Amino acid sequence: MDLSNSTHSRWWKDPGLRKLNLLLSACYLGAIANGYTSSLISNLIANQKWFADLEGLSNINLLGLVVAAQPIGCIAAFFPAPWLSDTFGRRAGMMFGNICMTIAFIGQTFSHDFGQFLATRCLAGFGTIFNIIASSALLTELAHPRQRAISGALFNTFYFIGSMVAAWTSYGALHFSGSWSWRLPVTAQLVWTAVQLPLIFFCPESPRWLASHGKPEKAQLVLATYHANENLHDELVIFEQTQLSLTIGSEHQNHRASWSALCTTSGNRKRLTLSVVIGVATQWCGNGVITFYLAPVLRTVGVTSSFKQQGINGGLQIYNWFLACGAALLAERAGRRRLFLTSAGTMLVFMTLVTVCSVLFSTFQSVAAGYAVIVFLFLFLGGYVIGLTPIPILYINEIWPSHLRAKGSSVFWVSQAAATCFNQYVNPIALEKILWKYYLVYVGVLIAVVGFIFSYVPETKGLSLEEIGRIFDTRQTSETELDAVELQRNYEQHIVDP
Template sequence: MAPNTGIASAGGRSLDPAMLHTGKWWKHSYIVKLNLLLVIPLITSYANGFDGSMMNGLQSVERWKAYFHYPKEEDLGLFNAIQSIGAFCAIPIAPYVSDGLGRRNGIAVGAFIVLIGAILQTATQNLGMFVGSRFLIGFGTTFAQMASPLLISEIAYPTHRAPLTSLYNTLWFSGSIVAAWTTFGTFRINSDWSWRIPSALQGLSSVIQLIFVWFLPESPRWLINRGRDEEAKAILARYHADGDASHPLIAFEYNEIKEAIALEAEAARVSWLDLFRTPGNRRRMRIILGIGVFSQWSGNGLISYYLGKLLDGIGITSSNDQTLVNGILAIYNFIIAISASMTVEKVGRRPLFVISTAGMLVSYAIIAAMSATYEKTQNSAAGRALLAFVFVFNGFYAIAYTPLLVSYTIEILPFLIRAKGLAAMNFSVMGAIIFNQYTNPIAYSALKWKYYLVYTIWLMFELVYVWLWATETKGRSLEETAALFDGEDAVAELSNRTGQDMTQVKHTGSDSQDEKLNIEHSHREVA
């Protein structure tokens, strides 16, 4: 967890380090209890990561393929895309559930829907039932994904908020690891349970959440927004000050929440057109929509969801070998993602984007060459080289597009359009995912190794794109970052206008609000 340091606010007032706990956090039982409880919303990301890796593994399980009569490419596209389609359909509804019913109820609603989907998926009798159950899983996951990070950010101890929200994103890979190794173990079962067991385990996290979510405290921010101020203060006191309601930290946090809610009322009057109204905002959206699409159209979707087909193409056809590779790749991705997230502030955003995209380009070019060589000569060395560069490609992808997709979007968006800008990024990501999941199996079947060339050429475009427009934000405050896009005069004018409109707000309290918005619209982290 983060050290015992102050948290600066953009409005000029800081959280005094003297307000915080003394000594190691794990020596304070109230903080330990809170962090243990926050495991419940954290496992929402685990559930999402489970899905992609499970579908990758099932395509290598002979009993699964036989049960569905060896699905054609268009069927595989539907199997994978339908979960994303379900998630996409829930995006407009989910915020109203978490805002209207509360964060805990939002998690419970999502967990319940996912559990029903997992039960139907496990009991599948035909193609239609399998597709429908996966739609439900995607639909329910969105509700839990909307509410879980909100609750984490709004109840976490101040110095733990950033690492816990970062942990939420990286736990996508924990679900991927469990799913990959589950299919590696169950494919040996000589019955339909070889694929029904992984399907059932997809609902395990939902069972845990439905049992324990009621022990979680409700979001103080949601309670205050509902006029239940005393309940909110009691929760803050219990988990942030060991029950001491008079502690100065509680007054600080309470006032900060009240002022953040006032800011949101102002932001609610911003229209979607404001995302593109000014030259600075158009430059922002050019970057945001670009990296959103690139996060899915860099060739990673072909590897993430159709690894079995890729391995078939280089002669690795046994279920044992394919599921083993899937399991090792999941652990590798997890390690790279965690390591990369620790270097973001040290290396900078622009270098990571450029290095990541250039590395993916070179890796994919080699993958294309090795695939063509193997297809024409059946040279086993070419097949092994291709597999090695699948790992290299994933490593380069993870160093930028895993840690920066959401955080970089936040950094370059001003407060008043931040929520809508994040939503636009999410829609671009989900749209790209759905398109890819339909087209990848069909295109790969038709083009074979030549399909890798399509992504190689596209990655050239991506490299030029990020080289021209990825703007460095390292070491800058939000106001300084805004000046990079709008100019100093525009930033000063906006600050003056906002100050006149909101004279009742003494300070913005923007750090806590920034962290909240940083994850408010987060979807599954894509491996």
């Protein structure tokens, strides 16, 4: 049986979907802000005036601590971020995160010593996790069913919009004399919060959150407004409302929304394992060395000019964004598992080649080997962004049921932050002490990641959120739920135009 829907098959020709996608851009702004803030530090490392103004940064241990400050703040938000999002709504989480980030960015701009910059960067990380947990959940729960996969996969690709702007803003600011050569790109972080905050007020609340908090009528109105051009009797809207009622009723009956629920069933334990391992893998596969310490890596192969380093970094971000967007558009066609495996396998090949060429440069001072390292770094990060940029956020939000989605997402983000924190503190020390030998660690990690994905990660391509739940949960599904799942499958495969 097919479900009719009062929308045009091409979203840009439909007023309701145009408005929905415009408002959902507020969610993407959270990813852009995260990309700018996270990658800004690698640009500041190439600016010697930053080191001169903030006393103490020349100490390699303190530099590692500053770089790791943002993920430290993310870890601190582990419990409060999902609690706020679940208790007061996804929009409340986004607003609180923006307020914290705004205060932090202003503080960073006027920092005059190491301690001030460290504290404000921690606060920025704290606010970021509130923002991205709520943003990614709202995007998954509010997007039109036929756009959910691509919308979710595109979320983290906007990280590169932020990192791209950070790179080129920092490059341009190098032409300024004095402190504004680094204070200008730090101040520019405020652009994202200034744009996102007003958009949040116009963005509707998640219908799943509304239904779970005793507001089914408001949930139905949101679904009708944005998924069916205000047609309350649309078949898709009725179906979605029925699904929400079944899901929310099951959640309330079983009282499984506490933190302990993440490990009380075999299905949730598998979800938890996937959330932790994928979160760690996104940062322990070698990308952190390049993303946050590109300038020192380039210096090891003879590229010492700040302008050349910033130019290479800016080009790298553009290249990454195009590849990540292309992969996101293939999320439903190629499948999450295939993109994961392709990504990890490609990184393994090029990390091995980076290591070999770094040895040649170190031993023979070969200029050709040095430039080959740069080429292979581009190809390595290309492998990273086709799988480990667009897919994890979509995948983690898909595999967790709605009542545990914010908590499961928090586990993923904090696992990623903990891995980032460790790497960012250790990387500069390891690069200084053992140089290219450090890359061998990541070759070993990538071999383990390929094995884990191949043996443990299930495919979710072409499935509704309810069908994905059945992959993990062994409980018997009611006949009504099975009918709903079949209707959803038919709708997503055979969209009927009005």
